[in-house]
Amino acid sequence: MNKVRGFAVSILIVIIAFLVSAITAGILADLAGVWKKPFIGSSAAFFVVLTGYVTAPTHKQIASIIWLIVGAVSAWILAGNSYYPEDYAQAYQPTLIPMLATYLSGLIALLICMIWHKKYNKK
Numbered sequence: 423m424n425k426v427r428g429f430a431v432s433i434l435i436v437i438i439a440f441l442v443s444a445i446t447a448g449i450l451a452d453l454a455g456v457w458k459k460p461f462i463g464s465s466a467a468f469f470v471v472l473t474g475y476v477t478a479p480t481h482k483q484i485a486s487i488i489w490l491i492v493g494a495v496s497a498w499i500l501a502g503n504s505y506y507p508e509d510y511a512q513a514y515q516p517t518l519i520p521m522l523a524t525y526l527s528g529l530i531a532l533l534i535c536m537i538w539h540k541k542y543n544k545k
Contacts, residue, residue, distance in 0.1 A: 424479070425479055425480060428478075428479030428480075429478065429479060429485075431477070432474065432477040432478050432479065432485070435473060435477045436470055436473050436474050436477065436489060439469045439470060439473040440466050440469065440470050442469075443465045443466050443468070443469040443470075444462050444465065444466040446465070447461045447462045447464075447465035447466070448461070448462050457506075457507050457510070459501070459504060459520040460519055460520045460523040460524075461523075463497055463501065463520050463521070463523055463524030463527070464523040464524050464526070464527035465527070466493070466497075466524070467490075467493050467494075467497065467524045467525070467527040467528035467531065468527045468528065468530065468531045469531075470489050470492075470493045470528070470531075471486050471489050471490050471493065471528050471531035471532050471535065472486075472531045472534065472535065473489075474486050474488070474489030475489075475535040475538075475539075482535070482539060483535065483536065483539050486531075486532055486535040486536075487532065490528050490529070490531075490532050493524075493528055494524075494525060494528065497521065497524045497525070498521070501520055501521055501524070503516060504516065504517050504518065504519065504520045504521060505517065
């Protein structure tokens with residue numbers, strides 16, 4: 423029962439980390455005057471995978487992989503069709519940049535989790 427409670431708390435923390443990281447990245451990108459969508463997606467993906475790994479009570483590697491998959495599917499649904507913003511040369515043309523930034527960031531976070539796990543959990 424403790425593991426179930428631990429994973430329930432982990433899920434709640436990951437959702438909070440997603441919201442905080444996405445909102446913060448959006449605010450910071452807006453303040454910097456850059457295109458928000460790639461920064462929001464990549465920040466959210468990175469922190470979801472990392473937080474999922476850190477907060478999982480057991481099976482941390484599997485948890486981070488599951489969060490990467492859940493995040494990738496969610497990003498596909500949430501991002502929908504992405505277009506360059508109006509102040510770019512290719513304004514309003516479709517692009518995969520936000521999706522690729524999100525996926526790459528999630529993969530980098532997963533790689534960090536795997537290296538971290540290998541380094542600190544030697545038997």
